Amino acid sequence: MATTNSHTNSAEYDVVIVGGGPVGLLLAYQLKRFGVLACVLEQYQKEEQDQYGRAIALFPRTLEQLHQLDLIEPMLQLGFACRTSVTYKDGKRILPGRVWNFMENIKDTTYDFVLVLRQMFTEKILREKLTKVGVEYYQGIECVDFTLNESTSLDDYPVASKFVEKVTGKGFELKSKYLIGADGGRSFVRRHAGIPFEGDRSDDRWIRIDGLIETNMPLARSYGAIESKTHGNVLWAPLDHAATRIGFAYTEEIAAKYPGGVTQEVAEKEALESMKPFDVRFKEIHWWTLYTIGQKMAKDFATRDRIILCGDAAHTHSSGAAQGLNTGIHDAVNLGWKLALQIRGITKPEILKTYNDERKLAVNQLIEYDKDISVLMTHKWPKWYKGDPNADPYIILGEIFEKAGSFNTGLGISYPINAVNQTTAAVLNVVPGSRPPDVELTMPGTGRKLSLQDVTPNLAKFWVVVFAGNPVSTKESLLSLRDFLEERDQSFLTREYISWITISAINGYSPYETLGTKPFGDTFFDTTSSAHEKFGFGLERGGILILRPDGLVAHGGPINGQIVENYFTKLFRN
Known part of the structure; x- marks a missing residue:
């Protein structure tokens, strides 16, 4: 992995990514996986930055996306899988817990937990992956300028970006088809592109402090909320490597005690105060920070069709719901396959748009509810609240977390009908733009159990899933489907960006015997018929489901070649 730059002025890439945090790294990894040439330039030397801290929680939908990108296993080896939560008030446990209780109710996914892994380790894993797949990654390189020639064609390199090596002062220029700003809340790319960053900053400040801790608090390895009137709704988060994070509000009253400002000693002292009546002792302190709460979002995540923002460069919010890194990863996953298919000349321009x-729709939802969460966590009332001012804000906080449970896990995030998510041709139990249920499938022969995510990895390919039902009627439908598709000049059966699988409701000795004809792609058995039932496909004639590369539902209907042709004709250039 390189840390200095030796580019010439004529260096060209499909995509130049400014920012080597987890979002930029993940996007670069995907683009390489999808056959696109990209490089990453990070202005800091990561080994000299804070070694711990920052984002920690990866929620179920994020874990599913990492699974489909073949990234999850090293993270599972290092992270702490948390499945339980607890809320304490005046030293007593509240049943049920008021804030993180959705963690006990995660269903319909293999990843029924929150993986807690500090950003330092997440970034290290991603950098190692970049090295293995051969992505160019450079540290200590600052972007200082870029220009865009808007009169060029889609296949040209209209973005000219200027960079400076921070140690040597040497400058160089890169040309690219696209420039991605993944360079954080103070994004140079966003500012230089003239994209407004709209929203609010509050006067509220929070402290976060990580380390190895001893305590007499019961359930110390559960995600905790300690309700304090002096330090807000205190976060207790078990971390990787047996560490723990404590987070609390740094109120005006607390700040008044320290006219000299906040130091590590102050952060540690107030962390101990925030946990009373429990006893807490830091054996080691790894990291701490004091930061101001606010919610901001870029007016647009893309401008002039060539400059695109991801992660904190596009939106910032509090850490109250622990959604920052998850939201950035969802940005990168959403963008990765769309950008790759655009660059490879496969999809029409409206798909990338x-x-x-x-993502603006999803982020706006997060910001709206994050505004309330961040205020309530500080033991104050939102402006809209007209109830009893002497009531307990933490009760409302718990209600908001409960209502937003599916959003917190990411499993309930969905997108409206658009060029990719097209209205289905039948009444199904799944909605285009939403996450499909994580059904269990069986491998022929071995009987090994697999999830739908196991058999539909994100390879920048659309997945056509044929649900086969009754052998007699289904055989007829399958033969008709194959005849229709093979008659096309460019068969949808052989295109590199479409993959097929068959899910059979009948459990047989082999796919061919079970179906009575050649299957579409690999075949898996739905031994309990639960997959057909969850998707709304009858066992008599089955149906077709089309999944986006990121695993979301795109379209569906009966087993009919016209369904497939109509959908992809609207997406692809030819």
């Missing part, structure tokens, strides 16, 4: 619309 759905990135801006889909």
